[in-house]
Amino acid sequence: MEIRIVETIVCVITLDRDAVGGGGAPIVYAKNEEERERMAEVLSRTMDAMVHDLGNGVYVLIKH
Numbered sequence: 001m002e003i004r005i006v007e008t009i010v011c012v013i014t015l016d017r018d019a020v021g022g023g024g025a026p027i028v029y030a031k032n033e034e035e036r037e038r039m040a041e042v043l044s045r046t047m048d049a050m051v052h053d054l055g056n057g058v059y060v061l062i063k064h
Contacts, residue, residue: 006064007062007063007064008062008063009023009024009025009060009061009062010025010026010047010049010061010062010063011025011026011027011028011043011047011049011060011061012025012026012027012028012058012059012060012061013027013028013029013030013036013039013040013043013058013059013060013061014027014028014029014030014036014057014058014059015029015030015031015032015033015036015057016057016058017029019056019057019058020058025060028043036057036059040059040061043061044061047061047063048063049061049062049063049064050062050063050064
């Protein structure tokens with residue numbers, strides 16, 4: 001029997017240190033919105049993950 005994780009959060013990217021805390025995924029803090037966008041794009045390609053905007057300045061990279 002093969003068991004595998006189907007979906008997992010691989011990274012969280014945010015501007016606000018108070019918006020996210022704890023958890024099992026690495027948290028990356030960007031200096032501004034442009035850096036957050038660029039990091040999300042590069043990390044999503046590197047990790048083969050999808051970027052999801054939570055709408056509060058936080059991006060979550062999820063491997064589907």
